[in-house]
Amino acid sequence: MAKEKTSKASRRNFLKQSTLITVAAMAPPVALKAAEEQWDERLASAIENVPLNIEVNGSVHQAKIDPRVTLLDFLREHLQLTGTKKGCDYGQCGACTVHVDGQRINSCLSLAVMNDGRKVTTIEGLADGAELHPMQAAFIKHDGLQCGYCTPGQIMSAVACIREGHADSDEEIREFMSGNICRCGAYPNIVAAIREVKGGSKV
């Protein structure tokens, strides 16, 4: 443990010290400004940033980001796609559900950089222009929500649930939707919405 701490400290210190050596060669006012604005910290993190190429709702994005940023935070904080919600941030509630290459995942438990080269669909990418996706329309029709916070995750999960072929009965829908928690308890209406879309009847 102690050894690991030392090596961690030394790598970061090396990055910071290299900056300080550069700063020391500068005129005093510049050096002061550098210290004030924490150039050492900023340089160290700039070196650690990782390039990311990602397609979100059909648009390609290129960024250089801190590898600690989760896919959820990247969508919300970097792309301002705030439809995807942060509930628990630990993969327990499903509010952050998005599709990556067509598969539903918890975006809070995936680093953005791990999704380099992938195609992401969020709740914002589901509708066809002004026309709602049938699942969105069904949630409205069946009152599949109360406060609405879990709804984007529920809808993304529900679309995938049908696509995976796991919506053949109410029991199966409940089992395969269990990763999306609704604290308002709109479950019966959510199941009804999914059942209707699966049945292909007009919504």
Added chain:
Amino acid sequence: MKQFQYVRPTEAGLAINALLKDSGAKFVAGGTNLLDLMKRGIEAPERLVDINRLPLKEITKNDQGFNIGALTLNSSLAEHKDIRKDLPLLSQALLAGASAQLRNMATVGGNLLQRTRCPYFYDTSMPCNKRLPGSGCGALKGFNRMHAIFGASEHCIAVNPSDMNVALSALDAIVQLSGPKGKRNIPIQDFHRLPGDRPELDSVIGKNELITGISIPTSALKHVHYLKIRDRSSYAFALVSVAAALDLEGTTIRWASLAMGGVAHKPWRLTEVETFLAGQQISAGLFQEAGTLAMRGAKAYEHNEFKLKLAPLSIGHALSIASGLVKA
């Protein structure tokens, strides 16, 4: 989350080298367990080696059985046509674990290495010998409802949380490892450890070793059932689970394979019960006896005494379903 360096090798050899170079490095695959632990400050790798681009995602079948790449997703494995047909026990166990979203991220290798969900392991303000060796066990005299009834020690009473591992145990899977000293194969029963006085070690995997896959031999055990008992009907860790597999000739048991989850630091294989069942006629009475026999050596703590009743009943029920005596 502490800062780390991120690398993404595309070959197994390069991945192992990336780990060798840095004692604070860790592999990440699905991330469903590691990122959770990193956010809570329980894990703080200095370097994260993303192995998702390694070519370890194939499921192949031959005369001997199945070979499954370590990066196969839990969902892909559970839904695989041949796995559902030939190894339904594994498919059932996988589908009993986590949620659809998590199964789309979590890999076979990661599931093998899944850490315990003991609340004292997760709470950094509490003592835990697994998280911080020497700090004590908060669960021993604490809230230990979810904890072990078999093979625990005074240092740790945590359980292995995986469903997949329980099925793999009953199916005699082999874990394939690759490291700087070469490759080795370890039977699943020897892969996970009991806590003893080193509870920080969940398995025997070496520091710089990579799980490349698992193999599962062709099985004659065609009558199977995975029974999982939990606090809610889906998306919860097991209080007790049973993987039951039987080879039947009419109503005679040729051979049985049984493993339990939620009761020990590793998948708990019941070899004594298997020997007892061999050659006997299936009946509710026999399966009840099997459950009672399985409890030999069990030890409960303040809050998990119910497992001493729940576990034998679960074994009896799982065997009844597997043998066709009762419907699931």
